[in-house]
Amino acid sequence: MKKRPVLWIVLALVAVVVVAGAIWGKQYYDARYVGADYYAMVPQDYDTTSHDIKSMNGEVVGTGVDYKLTAYNARGEARPVAFTVADPGTSISRGEEQPQPGAYLWVSASKQIVVRWKSTEQNAIPEKALEMIRKNH
Amino acid sequence: MLKLMRGELYRLLHKKSMYIYFGALAVTYALVVYVRSGGFSAQSVVSDAMNFFNFLPALAGGFLFAALYTDDLNSKNLIALVGFGVSKTKIVVTRFILMALLSALVFALVPLFHGMLYTLLGWAPAQVAWTTIYAASLKYFLMTVAFAALAGIVVYGLQRTTFSMVLYILLAFNVVSGLITVVLKTFAPNLSNYLMASISDRIMLAAMGSGSLVTPIVLYVAYVACAGALSVLAFHKKEMEF
Numbered sequence: 001m002k003k004r005p006v007l008w009i010v011l012a013l014v015a016v017v018v019v020a021g022a023i024w025g026k027q028y029y030d031a032r033y034v035g036a037d038y039y040a041m042v043p044q045d046y047d048t049t050s051h052d053i054k055s056m057n058g059e060v061v062g063t064g065v066d067y068k069l070t071a072y073n074a075r076g077e078a079r080p081v082a083f084t085v086a087d088p089g090t091s092i093s094r095g096e097e098q099p100q101p102g103a104y105l106w107v108s109a110s111k112q113i114v115v116r117w118k119s120t121e122q123n124a125i126p127e128k129a130l131e132m133i134r135k136n137h
Numbered sequence: 138m139l140k141l142m143r144g145e146l147y148r149l150l151h152k153k154s155m156y157i158y159f160g161a162l163a164v165t166y167a168l169v170v171y172v173r174s175g176g177f178s179a180q181s182v183v184s185d186a187m188n189f190f191n192f193l194p195a196l197a198g199g200f201l202f203a204a205l206y207t208d209d210l211n212s213k214n215l216i217a218l219v220g221f222g223v224s225k226t227k228i229v230v231t232r233f234i235l236m237a238l239l240s241a242l243v244f245a246l247v248p249l250f251h252g253m254l255y256t257l258l259g260w261a262p263a264q265v266a267w268t269t270i271y272a273a274s275l276k277y278f279l280m281t282v283a284f285a286a287l288a289g290i291v292v293y294g295l296q297r298t299t300f301s302m303v304l305y306i307l308l309a310f311n312v313v314s315g316l317i318t319v320v321l322k323t324f325a326p327n328l329s330n331y332l333m334a335s336i337s338d339r340i341m342l343a344a345m346g347s348g349s350l351v352t353p354i355v356l357y358v359a360y361v362a363c364a365g366a367l368s369v370l371a372f373h374k375k376e377m378e379f
Contacts, residue, residue: 022168030175 035108035115038071038081039129043137044101050087062092067099070136071107076128078136081107083114104133141223141231149204149239158200159243167254174258182255182262186270189251190277195309197243198281202305205236206289207298215296225372229293233365236285244278269345276341279357283333284308286364294371333360 050063064086071081086093099105099119106120122130149155166189209215218228248270252262262270288305307313314334321329329335336353343350
């Protein structure tokens with residue numbers, strides 16, 4: 001009988017830790033993996049020269065192109081987006097084609113990273129976003 | 138046989154660890170769904186069900202298999218039953234029916250729980266989604282029962298809990314079917330249509346209104362009946378070890 005209060009206290013602590021962990025986990029997941037729709041265009045004068053892609057240890061793992069662009073959402077709000085596309089045929093390539101200058105892109109960007117991106121048509125871009133892209137290129 | 142089933146059901150329903158285990162599983166799943174809810178789309182309720190149910194033959198079926206089949210070995214209940222004159226065939230059939238009934242209960246409730254969680258988070262499944270979710274649940278229910286029937290051969294043939302549990306888990310995590318598929322792809326690609334994963338897939342598709350139900354159902358029943366017959370044979374051949 002004496003052990004009961006201790007057991008309940010331990011169970012309550014575990015419950016608090018689990019709930020707090022879930023709340024923290026949701027915040028992290030949302031910030032990292034939940035993307036919002038943005039649109040961008042690769043500028044006509046954008047340098048698409050390949051360079052070495054390095055791992056976190058500084059080891060060269062392949063070659064590819066870095067894209068650092070300004071993207072706009074349907075309300076015309078801007079944010080910087082950055083992602084790298086490996087050269088086709090290299091071991092780290094995911095089979096994506098490297099967008100060329102003038103290409104329009106749909107980008108799903110979370111607070112921290114670009115979750116997904118793909119090439120898109122100009123007519124698939126919301127009016128306000130397209131207006132901002134044109135204004136800034 | 139009914140008395141045997143009633144006795145086993147009584148034992149299982151008074152097994153505290155079963156409630157704790159399934160409760161913990163439900164809470165864990167609810168938390169995972171909550172954490173991921175920010176990224177949901179209209180398709181998530183179906184695609185997540187497919188992904189989640191994939192683990193249930195191991196997570197839910199594994200517990201039921203252990204509770205129904207291997208508990209008997211650990212507690213020497215199997216020896217007691219045979220000693221009391223209960224026929225070995227009756228023991229095998231009773232265990233199988235109970236496994237099927239309890240799995241049916243789990244796989245009937247899981248889609249409801251899944252749908253309820255998504256509804257609470259504002260992503261209530263549409264009518265079509267419910268059909269797909271229940272069809273997926275049916276597929277994994279059939280796989281769970283078939284895996285238990287197959288691993289049952291080892292339970293009765295070797296009467297070793299570790300071997301039978303390892304075999305069940307390897308079957309449930311598709312390790313065995315993966316290896317067999319690799320071999321069949323090289324030597325007899327057509328035969329991979331007769332693996333349990335493929336048969337249950339065809340039953341799921343038929344439940345969703347695509348393809349015939351008759352052939353896969355006949356194959357499934359043949360699978361389970363063969364496994365049951367082999368279990369009875371193995372049990373009759375094996376000496377009871379005291």
